[in-house]
Amino acid sequence: MKRLLWKGLWIQVIAVALSASPGLAQSKTTVLADADHRKALSLDGDWHYIVDPYDGGLYNFHREIRTDGFFLNGAPETGSSGLVEYDFGKSPTLKVPGDWNTQHDSLFYYEGLLWYERDFRYQPVAGHKTFLHIGAANYKSIAWVNGQEACRHEGGFTDFDCDVSASVHGGRNFVVVAVDNTRLADGVPTLNTDWWNYGGLTRDVSLIDVPAQYIDDYDLHLNRERTAIEGSVHVEGAAAGEEVTVSLPELNRSVSAKLGADGRAAISLPAAGVEWWTPEHPRLYNVRLQAASDRLDDEMGFRTIEVRGTDILLNGKPVFLRGISIHGEAPLRGGRANSDQDAATLLGWAKELGCNYVRLAHYPHDQRMTRMADRLGLMVWSEIPVYWAENFGDRAVLAKAEQQLQEEIRRDRDKASVVLWSIANETPLTPERTAFLKTLAGDVHGLDPTRLVTAALLVRTEGHDKYVDDPLGAALDVIGMNEYIGWYEQLPQDADTTVWHIGYQKPLIVSEFGGDAKAGLHGKPTQRWTEEYQASIFQHQLPMLAKIPQFRGLTPWILVDFRSPMRQLPGVQDGYNRKGLISNHGEKKEAFFILQKTYREWANDGVSSVVPVQPVTGTNERTRAPAPAQKKVARPGE
Ligand code: GCU
Secondary structure, eight states: OHHHHHHHHHHHHTTSOGGGOGGGOOOOOBOOTTGGGSOEEEOOEEEEEEEOTTOTTTBOTTSOBOSSOGGGOOOGGGTOSSOOOOOGGGSOEEEESSOSTTTOGGGTTOOSEEEEEEEEEEOOOTTOEEEEEESOEESEEEEEETTEEEEEEEOSSSOEEEEOTTTOOSEEEEEEEEEEOOOOTTSSSOSOOSSOOOOEEOSOEEEEEEOSSEEEEEEEEEOTTSSEEEEEEEEETOOTTOEEEEEEGGGTEEEEEEOOTTSEEEEEEEOTTOOOOOSSSOOOEEEEEEOSSOEEEEEEOOOOEEEETTEEEETTEEOOEEOOEEESBOTTTOSBOOSHHHHHHHHHHHHHHTOSEEEEESSOOOHHHHHHHHHHTOEEEEEOOOBSSOOTTOHHHHHHHHHHHHHHHHHHTTOTTEEEEEEEESOOOOHHHHHHHHHHHHHHHHHOTTSEEEEEEOOEEETTEEEEOOGGGGGOSEEEEEOOBTTTBSOGGGGGGOEEEEOSSSOEEEEEOOOOBOTTOOOOTTSTBSHHHHHHHHHHHHHHHHTOTTEEEEOOSOSBOEEOTTOOOTTTTTTEEOOOSBOTTOOBOHHHHHHHHHHHHHHHHOGGGOOOOOOOOSSOOOOOOOOOOOOOOOOTTO
């Protein structure tokens, strides 16, 4: 009887998709550092797909994992013995990289399991290892090569690598990836997000060849004193005592060190003559890492970032972060961003706005964005999607967040542009949540003591008094806060009489403020949804913020209108969050030019020189003569 009962329970447990199946625990994936500079066979292109809302390709009618599932890539014609009721070869295709939602109307709202398959020709190098590299698969995925399971992964926005050395062979091979973007209460992110739940293999997929002993992780950074490039290099599979060499060929400088028992060698290279990376001078160096049988080249900048009191110091000097928030959505064409062109357009607009900094919200973006930020000179706030009401009491959820943090830091620790790791956005004030996030803050400091930890906190309001006193602030290096005076609360002009009480003598970044406007919709500045109303929010917010003593940066919400399932106002939102300064068709709204003008002034004369509020006249006047500057208040970087 007990057995049957157990079986009964078993069936219930697995009655939901790929995502919650205990039989399908996460299996070994890693993140190869600098994977985008590795020799690789790209698997991007057209992949066959099968939509499988009932997960029939994975489970039998008793919800037990099939042994003859779609991962075998069976085909009826081949006369294989079993009854095969699918055929990838005859199935339609999807582009990889790419979300499935914007490729076929029938998949626009699809949330569930979808199978990908493609063939590839490959010749493994004898004695080498082969990794299947997946730039991102939203949300949960299992990969098989030639019918053999390679790995399973949870998390839709971080790269991962699976060792497929045992499965690949010379000649024709095939890879099958099952991806399920079902939203989960215990997922990271959880059930509701103000962004579209794009599913699929949303970033590059490739096969990476590495020697048997290979460099898989390293940390090279300018030390606090800016006298040396320090850190360590890890060589997987190498013996203690073997040597690694790190060199900067342009400076004709190199250092060698021996690996310890843990396969890691400590590195220290004199930094004399190294030009420090700054937004104004984003100097990158070719960095070569050489181990016994492996060599890796990276493109890196060197700078220090730290906090002193309420100042953020870049290379020891106070800096003000003029930024904008950005979602990982492709400009103009929509869907997930994943190309150099997407990165160039988005970050190009940020530069045009006068930014020296961007917030990549609310999840790690495609590596092309952080590489481009390195080159264009934009400091980066990078974030894991611990967003709104996560299941903070669940240790498994903490483990998922920690895994995403490790993967994010492992991939982007070589990016000079990345200066802030954000661990959360707008999370509720509960003891479990604060404990959960304090753990994550500690993890960041443990994983990467060279950067700053932050989070986007909510603000407590009492009338016109606003308090930033979230207990989590104590664990952060930099306080981020989101406030929506003039949109979700009060009117734009209420910013003029708002009194801020910042509970921490730490740098404050206003990580979000703003309001929706439909591009081309004009009217009185008191009329919501018009460009003038959005502009009015900015005109009242900027002077207000400039008066906050701890104010050291901002990333208004948001650069471009983006898709959200939560925005349904017909004729205005139509499935888009319209808080962009630029529409999804590339139209710049009034507020774009107001912020651009302010950033130009702040860059030239410092934060306090903003012009006083001027009534918006409803016409797109961009040539308004600036009012005389207000009394100058000392600010960092001035
Ligand atoms: C929140 C949230 C964003 C959201 C924005 C909005 O602050 O962090 O993800 O899009 O507000 O409501 O527009």
